[in-house]
Amino acid sequence: MSDTTLPSGASPPVRGPNLHQKPHSALPVAFLVVLAAGLGYAVHGFVTDLQRVDQPPLATGAFLLLGLALLIALGFEFVNGFHDTANAVATVIYTHSMPPVLAVLWSGAFNFLGVLLSSGAVAYSVITLLPVELILQVGSSAGYAMIFALLIAAIIWNLGTWALGLPNSSSHALIGSVIGVGLANQLMAPDGQATSGVEWGQAFGVLQALLFSPVMGFVLAAMLLLVLKRAVRNRRLFEPADPSRPPPLWIRGLLILTCTAVSFAHGGNDGQKGMGLIMLILIGAVPTAYALNRTMPDSTTPAFIETTHRAEAVLRSHADGRQPASAEEARRMVGDALRTKELNRPEVYGALAVLSADIAQGVQSYGAIKHVPAEATSNMRNDMYLAADAVRLLPKAGAGLPDDEAKTLKSYQEALNAGTRFIPDWVKFSVAVALGLGTMVGWRRIVVTVGERIGKQHLAYAQGASAEIVAAGTIGLAEIYGLPVSTTHILSSGVAGTMAANGSGLQWSTVRNMAMAWVLTLPAAITLAGVLYYLLRHLL
Numbered sequence: 383m384s385d386t387t388l389p390s391g392a393s394p395p396v397r398g399p400n401l402h403q404k405p406h407s408a409l410p411v412a413f414l415v416v417l418a419a420g421l422g423y424a425v426h427g428f429v430t431d432l433q434r435v436d437q438p439p440l441a442t443g444a445f446l447l448l449g450l451a452l453l454i455a456l457g458f459e460f461v462n463g464f465h466d467t468a469n470a471v472a473t474v475i476y477t478h479s480m481p482p483v484l485a486v487l488w489s490g491a492f493n494f495l496g497v498l499l500s501s502g503a504v505a506y507s508v509i510t511l512l513p514v515e516l517i518l519q520v521g522s523s524a525g526y527a528m529i530f531a532l533l534i535a536a537i538i539w540n541l542g543t544w545a546l547g548l549p550n551s552s553s554h555a556l557i558g559s560v561i562g563v564g565l566a567n568q569l570m571a572p573d574g575q576a577t578s579g580v581e582w583g584q585a586f587g588v589l590q591a592l593l594f595s596p597v598m599g600f601v602l603a604a605m606l607l608l609v610l611k612r613a614v615r616n617r618r619l620f621e622p623a624d625p626s627r628p629p630p631l632w633i634r635g636l637l638i639l640t641c642t643a644v645s646f647a648h649g650g651n652d653g654q655k656g657m658g659l660i661m662l663i664l665i666g667a668v669p670t671a672y673a674l675n676r677t678m679p680d681s682t683t684p685a686f687i688e689t690t691h692r693a694e695a696v697l698r699s700h701a702d703g704r705q706p707a708s709a710e711e712a713r714r715m716v717g718d719a720l721r722t723k724e725l726n727r728p729e730v731y732g733a734l735a736v737l738s739a740d741i742a743q744g745v746q747s748y749g750a751i752k753h754v755p756a757e758a759t760s761n762m763r764n765d766m767y768l769a770a771d772a773v774r775l776l777p778k779a780g781a782g783l784p785d786d787e788a789k790t791l792k793s794y795q796e797a798l799n800a801g802t803r804f805i806p807d808w809v810k811f812s813v814a815v816a817l818g819l820g821t822m823v824g825w826r827r828i829v830v831t832v833g834e835r836i837g838k839q840h841l842a843y844a845q846g847a848s849a850e851i852v853a854a855g856t857i858g859l860a861e862i863y864g865l866p867v868s869t870t871h872i873l874s875s876g877v878a879g880t881m882a883a884n885g886s887g888l889q890w891s892t893v894r895n896m897a898m899a900w901v902l903t904l905p906a907a908i909t910l911a912g913v914l915y916y917l918l919r920h921l922l
Contacts, residue, residue, distance in 0.1 A: 399475050399476060399478060399482060401475070401826050401829065405483045406483075409483075409487075409822075413819060416815060416818075416819060417815065417819060419815070420811060420812050420814075420815030420819075421812070423808055423811055423812070424452075424808050424809075424811070424812040426808070427806060427807065427808025427809075428808065431668075431671045431672070431806060432668065432671055434671070434676075435670050435671045435676065435756065437668060437671055437756070440667070440668070444667060447526060447667070448664075448667040448668075451663045451667075452660060452663060454529075454530065454533045454534065454537075455529075455533055455656055455659050455660045455663060456656070456812060456813065456816040457533075457537060458533050458536055458537050458556075458656060458659075459656040459813050459817045459820065460816045460817070460819065460820040460823075461537050461540045461541060461544075461552070461820060462540070462552040462652055462656070462817060462820060463816065463817040463818065463819065463821045463823075464544070464820045464821060464822070464823045464824040464825050465540050465543075465550065465552060465820075465828065465870070466551075466552055466648060466652060466869045466870050468821075468825040468826075468827070468828030468829045468832065469549060469644070469828065469832055469853075469870055469873040469874060470489050470641055470644040470648060470850070470853075470869070470873070471485040471486055471488075471489045471641060471645075471821075471825065471829060472828070472829045472832035472841070472846075472877075473637060473640070473641060473832075473841060473846030473847075473849060473850050473877075474637050474641045474846070476829075476832075476840050476841040476846070477623040477629060477633075477637055477841055477842070477843050477846045478623050478624075478628065478629060479629055479633070479634045479637040479638055479641075479843075479846075480638060480641070482829075485641065486822050486825055487822065488638075488641070488642070488645070489641060489642075489645040489821050490645075490820075490821035490822050491645075491818065492642050492645035492646045492649065493645050493646070493648060493653070493814075493817050493818045493821055494649065494814045494815070494817070494818035495646060495649065495814075496645065496646040496647060496649025496650040496651075496653065497649040497650065497654075497657075497810060497814035498810055498811065498814050499650065500649070500650040500651075500653060500654050500657075500810070500861065501650070501862075502654060502657070502804075502805050503654070503861060504654035504655065504860075504861055505654040505655070505658035505661070505803075505805060506658050506661075506799075506803050507658070508556065508557070508560060508655055508658055508659070509658050509659075509662055510771070510774075511557070511560045511561070511564065512528065512563065512564060513528075513563075513564050513567045513568070514720045514721060514771065516567060517662070517767065518717075518764050518767065518768075519666075520663070520665055520666030521667055521669065522666070523922040524567075524919060524922075525666045526666070526922055527915055527918035527919045527921075527922050528563050528567075528915060529659065529662065529663055530914070530918055531559070531562070531563050531566075531911045531912075531914035531915035532556065532559035532560055532562070532563050532659075533559070533659065534910075534914055535555075535558075535559040535562065535910035535911035535914055536552065536556045536558075536559045536907060538910055539555045539558075539903060539906055539907050539910065540552055543899050543903075544824060544827060544828065545827075546895075546899075547827040547828060548828075548895055548896060548899045549828055549831060549832060549870045549871075549873075549874040549899075550870060550899045550900070550903060551868030551869075551870045551871050551900070551903065552652060552655075552868075552870070553652065553655065553867065553868045554871070554900070554903045554904065554907075555903055555907045556655055556907075557904075557907075558903055558904040558906070558907025558908045559907045559910070559911035560911070561904070561908050561911075562907060562909065562910065562911030562912035562915065563911050563912065565908065565912055566911070566912035566913075566915040566916055567915070569912075570916065570919065595856060595860075595867045595868055595871050595872045595875075596868075596871040596872065596874075596875035596900065597875070598852075598856060598872070599849070599852055599853060599871065599872035599873065599874075599875040599876040599879065600875040600876065600878055600879035600882075601879060602852045602856075602876070602879075603848045603849045603851075603875075603876030603877070603879040603880050603883075604848075604880060604882060604883035606848040606851060606852060607620075607844055607848040607879075607880045607883045607884060608883050610844050610847075610848065611844070611884075614844070618630075618843075619633065619842065619843045619844040620842050620843075620844050620884055621842055622839045622840040622841065622842055623840060623841065623843060629843055633843045633847075636847050637843065637846055637847055637850070640846070640847055640850030640851050640854060641850060643850065643851075643854035643858075644853050644854045644857070644869065644873065645821075646854075647853070647857035647858045647869075648857060648869045649814070649818075650857075650858075650861050651857050651860060651861045651867060651869070652869065653814060653817050654861075656816070657805050657810065657813050660809050660812075660813065661803075661804075661805060661809065664809075665763070669759050669760045669763065670756040670759050672806075673759050673760055673762075673763035673802070674751050674752070674754055674762060674763055674766075674801060674802060675751060675752075675800060675803065676751065676752035677752070677804055678750065678751050678752060678801065679750075680750040680752070680753075682750070682751075683745060683746070683750045683751070685797075686742075686745060686751075686797050686801070687742050687745065687746050689790075689793050689794050689797045690738050690739075690741060690742040690745075690794060691739075691742060692790050692793075692794070693738055693773070693790055693791055693793075693794035694735050694738040694739050694742070696783075696787045696790050696791060697732075697734045697735040697738060697791075698732070698735040699787075700728065700731040700781075700783075701728050701729070701731040701732035701735055702728040702732075704728045704729045704731075704732045705729075705732030705733065705735060705736050706733050706736055708736075709736055709737060709740040709765075711733070712732075712734070712736035712737045712740070713733075713737060713764075715729065715730060715733035716730065716734060716768045716769070716772050717768060719733075719772065720768065720771060720772060720775070723775070723779060724779070725772055725775055725776055725779035725781070726776065726780040726781045730772070734769060734772055734773070737765055737768065737769050738769055738794075740765065741762070741765050741766060741769065741798075744758065744762055744765075745762075751801050763802055766798045766802050767798075767802055769794075770795050770799055770802070773791050773792075773794060773795045773798075774795055776791070831874075831892065831896075832873070832874055832877055836874065836877050836878050836881060836888065836889060836892055836893065836896075838881075838887035838888065838889055839881075839886045839887070841877070842880075842884065844884075845877065845880035845881065845884060845886075846877075848876065848880050849876035849877045849879070849880055850873065852872065852876050853869065853873040853876055856872050857872065871900065874896060
């Protein structure tokens with residue numbers, strides 16, 4: 383609240399919740415036990431995966447580099463937890479629906495469940511923004527430089543905004559970091575060498591979701607609150623929560639339900655970003671175990687071969703008889719076309735047809751994707767990735783295909799993705815632990831901002847419910863469509879929308895700071911990641 387003098391006859395300011403309540407002494411012990419369990423399960427799962435494919439032990443240097451990369455990725459999810467989830471618990475804390483410590487534990491548990499039960503649709507959406515050659519060579523020094531640069535840049539920005547108590551989007555920071563690495567990779571290319579940078583078509587789609595979500599949060603939460611004010615005549619629901627009186631039981635239940643939904647949706651959406659990056663790290667370090675989806679049963683092979691041959695026929699029909707003499711030449715042509723984005727050409731269709739035929743022949747000769755030998759794994763995965771990415775981008779490159787052909791190629795892309803995109807249970811579990819535990823650390827700064835510094839009054843019951851219903855619904859829909867969105871932007875702008883709709887007034891200094899952080903996140907993350915990538919390319 384502001385410190386202005388109250389006019390005569392006005393109610394005294396509502397006292398805020400006790401945010402410095404000491405947790406039970408058993409909680410730190412439980413925290414360490416869960417952390418140890420998560421790390422132990424991750425190590426066990428990783429070792430089991432290596433043994434399953436008879437992978438020889440990694441060299442010491444490679445093992446240390448892999449371990450550092452995984453720790454940084456999990457560190458990003460941990461920071462994401464205490465930065466973003468404060469938005470979910472602020473409403474139940476400031477409406478006195480749950481004590482602060484219990485609210486944080488509750489939110490952490492449902493973030494954990496959200497990660498474990500997530501669909502995986504968002505996990506690889508961030509990866510598609512990265513330069514093609516860095517994805518294909520992620521196990522190289524350039525690949526590790528990419529991973530370290532984008533994760534460290536996002537963590538630095540998140541920690542900086544958290545220290546200032548500003549709600550900021552971890553997704554926004556990560557996307558900015560990805561763009562920074564892509565731009566730096568393009569600028570560092572030698573003269574005359576075709577090097578891909580940012581996949582701008584995909585990037586604009588993701589950025590639109592990130593930029594549109596705050597506006598949608600503000601407008602929809604304000605509209606929902608106005609609807610509630612017309613439908614429910616109980617004035618108490620629209621006044622700042624009174625700590626001396628418990629909220630009505632049904633209101634408390636509703637607010638706890640919305641907090642649960644936001645926490646679960648946040649885990650399901652934001653946790654997947656860490657999963658995708660961890661899989662990229664594992665693919666580069668141990669391609670034998672992770673470059674191909676070896677969990678696919680043998681029974682899927684005939685359908686995969688048939689889908690590939692149907693796609694090959696479609697591609698050949700648009701090649702005008704132009705096709706490379708070998709799979710190696712086809713691979714080079716498709717890679718060059720992806721870098722230049724000039725895909726809608728007969729010779730590229732011919733190259734894709736040859737590459738597809740080679741993929742089908744390889745899988746058929748080995749009997750199934752899971753039987754591809756170690757020495758052929760990287761090439762098979764790269765060919766499948768190149769073909770899937772090229773097919774995905776053909777419509778954006780101007781390919782006007784008939785509906786039946788477009789459907790065939792779409793099925794082919796999905797079959798290729800199924801062969802290269804999967805997430806082991808231990809990766810999900812370790813990310814779930816990192817995100818869940820992160821909610822229990824450092825949450826107070828952001829909670830105070832959302833609860834009492836956005837509006838001139840503390841949150842009312844109906845305001846908290848409106849903001850969280852909109853946030854949970856928006857994030858849930860985004861996960862269904864595979865779009866990374868910002869929990870922070872949606873919920874904090876939703877709170878601002880309810881303050882405006884309720885006539886509570888806005889603290890414009892806080893709103894300006896939030897808007898400034900929102901505007902600066904992209905350029906700051908781009909710059910940080912680009913500089914870090916440049917430095918690491920000369921060190922690794």
